[in-house]
Amino acid sequence: MVKSSGGMKERLFNAAYNSKKQALLNGKNASAIWDRLVFNKIKDKLGGRVRFMTSGASPMSPEVMEFMKICFGARVLEGYGMTETACVISGMDEGDNLIGHVGSPNPACEIKLVDVPEMNYTSADQPHPRAKFVLGAFCFSRLLQR
Structure with a gap:
């Protein structure tokens, strides 16, 4: 355009x-x-x-996050969650201006980095390891099977 x-x-x-x-x-x-x-x-x-935007789906690319912050002039925060964890696993703090991460872990959960080869996430990624596994009292013990 x-x-x-x-x-x-x-x-x-x-x-x-x-x-x-x-x-x-x-x-x-x-x-x-x-x-x-x-x-x-x-x-x-x-x-x-619009003053505040959040994303909680798949990670945004750094270029998209940058574009949104610059063009919309709003606070743009990113988080990570899963249905099995009652949503929020991690989230950025409001004052966080860094791009390319999903924030710090929710204090109610434990996170262990486990490789997810099909998503190209490995605990050996540098400079920031990317992998996932979540454990905590707020996690579902099993999903309802229909």
Whole structure:
């Protein structure tokens, strides 16, 4: 959509995006001028009042998370959960600006990293191991079989 808008609009969008990205990487607030010039039009597509977004499905790619934070100007947090665990296993803290993780574990559960080859998750992944296994009092002992 930006590319089809033409040269000047594309350059303005890219300058705004890169400026906000750099501020995000440095833990700073970007200039509000970029929102007024570029991103408020995108925010208006969601009603203009979104302040907070969460995702709890499959992990978002870092590029999608970055895009959402920059273009929607909202806090975007990610968590991890499963039906068998009464939902939340881990979640990002509200002030967490890092991208590419699903936060710290819920204090009510134990997490052990177990390889999941079909998802390409291994406990040997570097710099951040990716695997899953959850144990805790809030986990279902078995699922209802229909």
